[in-house]
Amino acid sequence: MVATAGSAVWGSCRFCGTAVAPGASACGLCGADRPVPASALPSAPVAVRRRITLTNWLRALIVLAVAVGLSWTLIDSVLTGPPAVPDPLTTTGTYAVPPGSTPILTGEVTGGDYVVGNFTSVRPYLAEITLSVFTAQGWRGLQENGSGSPVWSSPSEGSGRIIFSALYTTNYTFVLTNSYAEAAHLNITVYVATEYESNVGNDGFG
């Protein structure tokens, strides 16, 4: 039985194994003539059948490999997340703070991002301390004529939380203030841990 032009079942190229339209006299892909009609496949020479089967298997394998590769790429990026770049405002440290205000950290915060953390006076234990955040302009003003005020400030306490959200992108200075009298000569040792949090990658803030 030979496939006719009206036959709905496609044959296979005896050389490359690709599907050949019913009734075609040559392979559309490689040009080899005498394609094997579907009906003649079971009686085709073993070598030809083997080649066709192998081609089909290889083709399925390639599709599978690409699918697996793509899913792995997706899974991998989900598992590892975006690359973590340490920020200068992600810190841990202890600071000796004499009476007055002492800057401890400075760094740029993107508008919409925030810095979280905590602080504790470790010596004298829970001595009252204030953590404030100034813009560069505010900090300069405070030093020059006492006019600058912080954009964020903790209550005066022995330990507390830092939750500072930047309204706009600029350099911010984190300042510890020891309010004991100068005459007390009381240095307060303060442990501070901070972490820069990117709220959104690009949220349109300046």
Ligand SMILES: [Zn+2]
């Ligand atoms: Zn072919």
